[in-house]
Amino acid sequence: MASADIGIDLGTASILVYVKGKGVVLKEPSVVAYDRDTNKIVAIGEEARLMLGRTPGNIVAIRPLRQGVISDYTITEKMLKYFIQKAVGRSYFGRRPRISVCVPSQVTEVEKKAVEDATYAAGARDVSIIEEPVAAAIGAGIDIYRPCGNMIVDIGGGTADIAVISLGGPVVSASIKVAGDDFDEAVVRFMRKKHNLLIGERTAEEIKIKIGTCYRRPENITLDIRGRNLVTGLPKTVTVTSDETEEALREPASQICEAVHSVLERTPPELAADIADRGIVLTGGGALLHGLEELLEEKTGITTMTAEDPLRAVAIGTGKYIELLSEKNN
Known part of the structure; x- marks a missing residue:
């Protein structure tokens, strides 16, 4: 039997795992609790989240990802391994899985490499890295390979990624550490x-x-x-x-509006016209904040809507990305 294709939305607040043919099978907080004295991991995910701010001195509950980037490599690797095994079952049924992981749009090559290495170490056969706004657009049901502009604002736990996507990639993008x-x-x-x-x-x-x-x-x-x-x-x-x-919430919300504004300022006129027609699409958990659609509409004058399943859009897009890649390469 062939190995599973997995998409991982490696978020600051939560990790979602998408398995081909099954959809999103796992959504857990990206929190790890470990014992400082023995350096052993005590709990991962939801169980560890409940410990945040409630642990004795020797047990620490931490988030190994800060602002979409790995801040603690060893713990991230163990956390990934745990979630992959939980999602696919302990035996990988034959070959190891192909995994695509999404990262914020403005991460450095070093940060990308860290994510890649951690995923290989967690048991992947093949790793592809995808930028968050592209994954969000695929997950929101947008055909990203058409030559027309789509604007995606993906507000996660640690970063807000804003991008204008056309022909399969971001034309103009910005990533701000406000989310x-x-x-x-x-x-x-x-x-x-x-x-x-x-x-x-x-x-x-x-x-x-x-x-x-x-x-x-x-x-x-x-x-x-x-x-x-x-x-x-x-x-x-x-x-x-x-x-x-x-x-x-006025200040962080207006910082996101300003970032959207600056991306629109740098957008080529043809694509800007497409966005005025098609509107702005919001994804990510932050998109669920009440009033964000109205605020963006007021500031930009462009229709703004939230994707159907904003929390899962990035994970679904990351999972489907492997399928899209294999279709394009055939």
Whole structure:
């Protein structure tokens, strides 16, 4: 039996694995918990995420990928091996899998090589590296090989990748290190400044998902949040409104709008005309932030829509990329 073709969306916040013929079979947080004393890995994925900010001194829960780039090579390799085995089963049924991995569009050759080496070490027979916006476009169902411009804004956990794609590759692209994690950090800072409340990144993410917005909502919704009062040092509950989150998220959201603007400024006129017709497509977990479509439309004057399955678009595109490559080479 032939080996499986696998696509891996190697994200800062979560890792998704796509297996040919089965679709996305695994989505887990890219978090690893290991014991400092023995250097052994205690937990990987969801189990490790629950430990973030809640571990004793000798156990550390870390994210081995920062802003889409490997910051801890050995742990990333072990994490990849674990996820590949979990997705495909321990025995690879004959030959080792062909794996395509996506990376942010502006990574250096050294960073690309690190991803490639880690994937080979995790058990790949063949590795192809694909840029995130291209994968996102394939996953969003866009025919990237046609000679017309498509603009993709992929907002992940660590980076936001913006690209104008035509004839199978990015014509103009930008990658900024402002994304989902920065939304969380902005919420943490805001809560500290406005309410004297210290909250963790998991609570900040909960606020972002449940009531967060970067464009004023028609109705103001609230959420009760528990944290530590910085004045008394005791636990305290505060009611947060969606209008407050708009204030908190204003800066990172406007940085993303500025990056989109600068890519549009560098886009050749023919492709810019295509984008004005076809609109901007948002993918990635950050695309789920309420009000982002409206904000981009207001700033650029171009229709903006979110892909059907923004969270999985990159993983699906990465997996389909191998199929597209083999079709083109035949």
